[in-house]
Amino acid sequence: MAGTNPTxxxxxxxxxxxxxxxLHPDNGWSIAHSAQEASDMGFWAVHLDTLGWSVGLxxxxxxxxxxxxxxxxxxxxxxxxxxxxxxVEFVDNSVKxxxxxxxxxxxxxxxxxxxxxxxxxxxxxVPVDFLPLLAAKxxxxxxxxxxxxxxxxxxTTDVNATLGMALSVFGLIIFYTIRxxxxxxxxxxxxxxxxxxxxxxxQALFIPVNFLLETVTLIAKPISLALRLFGNLYAGELIFxxxxxxxxxxxxxHFTWAVFHILVITLQxxxxxxxxxxxxxMAVEKH
Numbered sequence: 001m002a003g004t005n006p007t008x009x010x011x012x013x014x015x016x017x018x019x020x021x022x023l024h025p026d027n028g029w030s031i032a033h034s035a036q037e038a039s040d041m042g043f044w045a046v047h048l049d050t051l052g053w054s055v056g057l058x059x060x061x062x063x064x065x066x067x068x069x070x071x072x073x074x075x076x077x078x079x080x081x082x083x084x085x086x087x088v089e090f091v092d093n094s095v096k097x098x099x100x101x102x103x104x105x106x107x108x109x110x111x112x113x114x115x116x117x118x119x120x121x122x123x124x125x126v127p128v129d130f131l132p133l134l135a136a137k138x139x140x141x142x143x144x145x146x147x148x149x150x151x152x153x154x155x156t157t158d159v160n161a162t163l164g165m166a167l168s169v170f171g172l173i174i175f176y177t178i179r180x181x182x183x184x185x186x187x188x189x190x191x192x193x194x195x196x197x198x199x200x201x202x203q204a205l206f207i208p209v210n211f212l213l214e215t216v217t218l219i220a221k222p223i224s225l226a227l228r229l230f231g232n233l234y235a236g237e238l239i240f241x242x243x244x245x246x247x248x249x250x251x252x253x254h255f256t257w258a259v260f261h262i263l264v265i266t267l268q269x270x271x272x273x274x275x276x277x278x279x280x281x282m283a284v285e286k287h
Contacts, residue, residue: 101284118269166226
């Protein structure tokens with residue numbers, strides 16, 4: 001923690017600080033030992049905990065589904081096969097109902113997004129002190145000050161992670177729009193809608209207005225995707241941290257909030273997946 005007996009403010013700040021690695025002006029390439037050092041490292045600093053948990057949970061998702069595929073049987077299916085088949089059918093139906101184009105990528109993409117985001121959100125149910133304390137003890141073995149060992153375990157409470165996923169979806173939106181409608185069609189969507197007129201002079205006057213409105217709408221898609229997921233999970237984590245400060249009385253409150261938070265965890269993964277499908281469908285639809 002921020003000390004042997006941290007104040008409530010120090011306790012909260014410690015839990016909300018990432019394990020940051022980057023180029024410090026004075027210390028060179030190093031791990032930040034305070035929020036100020038992390039800030040001094042600038043834009044290109046890397047959050048090692050976010051990156052590690054994201055990749056690790058992604059690999060767990062791939063391993064589980066690969067194991068289910070390798071052990072699949074036409075006889076009586078096991079629990080893992082039942083679960084995977086349920087997830088695949090659920091996502092497949094969602095894609096069929098929402099995506100109106102033809103693409104072999106959308107269903108696997110939607111399945112990956114839902115399962116990956118769900119697993120990252122699920123880390124919010126781990127008691128807030130358990131893994132950070134374990135990280136502090138491991139850091140102490142290597143000579144680090146436990147008070148300055150930071151370790152966040154919920155990747156979706158880091159706006160860098162959610163924005164990274166949203167920008168990847170944004171790139172796919174641009175790619176699919178150009179592939180379906182051509183570059184001229186993409187530019188036409190930005191300049192000829194929503195206002196248009198058969199009069200060419202009037203239409204020319206509408207172009208700057210249309211371009212401004214459509215550009216803002218386009219850019220808002222990844223930003224809203226990222227901030228919606230980040231905001232809901234960050235708020236949930238903050239409530240868990242506040243509950244943990246109560247002491248032993250936290251147990252009933254922690255359980256109650258965890259039960260409710262399971263709904264938030266699942267819902268946010270579903271919303272991220274569905275909005276991705278909707279945006280991809282809009283990209284290939286003819287207007």
